[in-house]
Amino acid sequence: MIIIMKPNASAEAVSKVKNFIESNGLTAHLSEGTEVTIVGVVGDKTKIQGANIEMMDGVDKIVAVTESYKVVNKKFHPEDSVITVGNAKIGPGHLAMMAGPCAIENHDMLLETACAVKKAGAQFLRGGAYKPRTSPYAFQGLEEEGLQYMKEAREATGLNVICEVTSLRALETAVKYVDMIQIGARNMQNFELLKEAGKAGIPVLLKRGLCATIDEWLNAAEYIASEGNPNIVLCERGIRTYETATRNTLDISAIPVIRAKSHLPVIVDPSHATGVRAYIEPISKAALAVGADGLIVEVHPCPSCALSDGPQSLTFEQFEHLTEQLQPYAKLSGRVFNE
């Protein structure tokens, strides 16, 4: 931690800051410049956590030198993690392909979709049972009934199944039915939910919040990890910007940034990132080329009849075409597809 003093900070103010640091068992290094004095703080910063040094007389600002996340930080865990979910692995050397409808609408459409995406090479079936919708008047999901269909689809196809949970209650129910839960963009900082997901121990797909920084995203992962659950996969799904040509703006650079800062796997959701079916193939290729550990794609037996997200859903044929197109990109990144 570095404390930057104001240009006009008195010697007394500097001295008080120094004393405060030292009285807490830390060391203070002073650099007295012509314009400003800076104070380097060395030692265990948790001792002064909560202290408002920026409010002390003469202090201009504080610059953090180290990240607040630890368990998910690559600095303390340099090797990339491989997460096991059901019968699949997510991480280096593997390509996780997750596909399925935005919302589970009924038993038959889910099973039909499961068979189709499995045939095309997916190892995971996604499907929404609890739908977070902007308007209270839009379809909200089948809830536990939907989870039951997911379980049946798993039994019928051998696919691993993943569902979003939007509340503690949904989490409690979902763990009984699915292999992996998803915490969506709108709940990325629902800290109660993160903690409970940490306690539940089940693998978690943690989507990036609509306007979350990468730092906040990793801190959200830390909430889960710090409760003892290391089975976390991150998912970049686009952030909100001024551009409206796509539903969100995919922050593709987030993949190499995450790779540099964390050991957790990270996948890409091209469906929510673009919101436009025609852009899913090029964006999926880019995701593999940039080094993503997988994709999560919306697929529907009849996108034009879908109860939600139709315009960004692929048909079975389109998804099959997509996985074929992706094969050489998977190979180039040293990943085994559909093992």
Next chain:
Amino acid sequence: MIIIMKPNASAEAVSKVKNFIESNGLTAHLSEGTEVTIVGVVGDKTKIQGANIEMMDGVDKIVAVTESYKVVNKKFHPEDSVITVGNAKIGPGHLAMMAGPCAIENHDMLLETACAVKKAGAQFLRGGAYKPRTSPYAFQGLEEEGLQYMKEAREATGLNVICEVTSLRALETAVKYVDMIQIGARNMQNFELLKEAGKAGIPVLLKRGLCATIDEWLNAAEYIASEGNPNIVLCERGIRTYETATRNTLDISAIPVIRAKSHLPVIVDPSHATGVRAYIEPISKAALAVGADGLIVEVHPCPSCALSDGPQSLTFEQFEHLTEQLQPYAKLSGRVFNE
């Protein structure tokens, strides 16, 4: 609803769209342009809700003409609402002044603050018992113990008390202790929480999400209202932009926009919007001048010892100075301060 066809849409495609609209009991008006054809849809749109018209052959895009929120929409309730909370009113003619510490730290500091803000003119005591914090290692709040202190502060001072709730469990507990609950920025689209707050019936202060549009914010309010709870006050607290000179960017225009679109009262949180104590007074004046129904301000007996948000908290003296400075602005906007 307007359906815009693609430039090359076939007559058959246009015809199919028209038939679909009419087969659902709505009326379709065609405008055949030299470049494109547009289809105006007239009638009760809930009949085709969930239909993915944008996926039909030849359709380019859909333009919504009417808002999805109804109960909180000014169109259907032209008169501005006045919300009663405890012994105070929020809305036209009134100035709601809420103040208190970011986090409740202990019994004494809360009571001391309550007395100070009451003396300076506040009618509401704010204080956080459940703190949503970016890092899992930061102070998370006293929870029910904090709520108990709030209740005691109310009994001692007659102030109305307001607390943020961050989960269904917190909501269930809080309703037993406080006059108004707050749903914070990070939970603005925690739809389960919104629905339960709607069922609970208690007055709700609904903060705008960090990157929520005004439309999404009003839809979040609609979640509460559609469960039968009309006692909603909105709170603009700054949005996330690229500018880092302030903690967030206060969207001051949101106040007149809300005034035009909804009948709900709307207040401003200058503390979170700026994150800098020195900017709170000018921003508070601007908030009153632009027509806000009130303010929520962080006040702490000793900001430099605060467990959270110290740099943006006012001392008692500063808060008293603030309320004095605001008197003429309240008067100019026809509002009674501290009635």
Next chain:
Amino acid sequence: MIIIMKPNASAEAVSKVKNFIESNGLTAHLSEGTEVTIVGVVGDKTKIQGANIEMMDGVDKIVAVTESYKVVNKKFHPEDSVITVGNAKIGPGHLAMMAGPCAIENHDMLLETACAVKKAGAQFLRGGAYKPRTSPYAFQGLEEEGLQYMKEAREATGLNVICEVTSLRALETAVKYVDMIQIGARNMQNFELLKEAGKAGIPVLLKRGLCATIDEWLNAAEYIASEGNPNIVLCERGIRTYETATRNTLDISAIPVIRAKSHLPVIVDPSHATGVRAYIEPISKAALAVGADGLIVEVHPCPSCALSDGPQSLTFEQFEHLTEQLQPYAKLSGRVFNE
């Protein structure tokens, strides 16, 4: 300047950085932490300007401690500046009211508008002769003919006149006709234009770029000032965000931030910030309450016939009503209106 070393930086790397600093005549202060070492650099940083210290082995990042702008920096000029333009003053104690059409359309409409805004209390006539338009097919302005009309309007009314310049050629012409030039949002980082405006010596209204940080904005002002022209007034006109309910998002906090960082006056453009006529009055009140030194408002004899920006232009009656409404706010901020 602070140099933060990587956690694993070798002693040799630290030593090389230290030697480099010292070999350039500066002083290096080392703080060796348990996790990282930081190096405080003291002395005249221009000696190592251009050096890429962040590329030296073991260096993680550089933190700037002091701003790159000097002449416009409040640190070196603590007293707020008052700028004289024609017969008016802009700065503390004064309220600059600028009004007029977006584009000068012809002689008569300009003169008519000039008389009307003068009567309502404006001291400045604004009017666009060179219009930066998104589409090449939109009206681009009358150019020198428009400037001639501005000069005539000044002679007829005694108003000071201000025009935007969009190129060196326009600047060269405009200085012969107007009292103040405006550099618009799209040209805020047209550095050639800034330098020439600096050399021209004429007062400059420098609008904030659509997505410029306050720091970049002050550096743009520094371009003008460093050429010897201290007559600069800043203008906040809204920044681009994801919110579309208003044309731009007025960053009202920018006013107190500028006040804290620079001695230059700063005014607000509520017309471009909101893009909606109905929001101009509340936003103008907020601008005065927050401490702005003035306003620049679009006024047109017949907004519905305007060649550009009609929807955000006020009629004469509306502008007169606006200035009346603003009187008490001007008084509260200690400013003389229409002196």
Next chain:
Amino acid sequence: MIIIMKPNASAEAVSKVKNFIESNGLTAHLSEGTEVTIVGVVGDKTKIQGANIEMMDGVDKIVAVTESYKVVNKKFHPEDSVITVGNAKIGPGHLAMMAGPCAIENHDMLLETACAVKKAGAQFLRGGAYKPRTSPYAFQGLEEEGLQYMKEAREATGLNVICEVTSLRALETAVKYVDMIQIGARNMQNFELLKEAGKAGIPVLLKRGLCATIDEWLNAAEYIASEGNPNIVLCERGIRTYETATRNTLDISAIPVIRAKSHLPVIVDPSHATGVRAYIEPISKAALAVGADGLIVEVHPCPSCALSDGPQSLTFEQFEHLTEQLQPYAKLSGRVFNE
């Protein structure tokens, strides 16, 4: 064009709008809904360009149906363009690789870099002679002397050369020395410069503005094209968002969006997009995978001695490694590298 009336618009207001449309030789189609009436306008909209229909009584808003750019619009030119620059082609089937220093520092470093990037497979040498810098005190470029070195580098190596121009004066000079000019992000809406670049006829690399929408970017290209210069290549270089982990946020989806809306080639600048050397390789792979027509990359003989952008510049070895890594991605996208 669609005109949406207000819910309470009178029959007379609707009638006036209809008459206005028809009196201008266009056709108006009315759709009278239960809540609102909409008016579809059919015919040549240039007849009512400049009319402020949104200001007419009872009008709520206008929805544009067709784009304002024509020459660069794919609708009117469905085949993708291939642009010839010197001895190279940019467009489908080709991979344009541009490389060189951010700023031209002297003759030798430029020539040395030219030889190195040519050997590694580049067909274009980039180099800045006019540098737009945030601070007036930073290195501003060698200007004409730098252009002379570029010309000499071309003669020595056969590479095509490209330079940014930041003013009309720079443009006038540059056309005598280079094969292609670049209009940078800060000048994307410097409309005078765009028009002159259009008249000059020289191939133009048009970078996207820091916060320009894709629509505004294509309109900027239209400024050049409408002056008769069809030789335009677009360059995505990252947009400004709240995320600070990278210098800008590369909007990778912009590539397929441009592909869908325009026939112009589009390349990617991974150096400015990320600002971090380590991210350039993964982002370059992603750019090729998503379908970009080329890359422009900063390369410097000694990044740590560079006068600008050192941290994002590659060494010769790194650039050579990059081009090798990209070969299979070029092949997958059907492009010939270094033909």
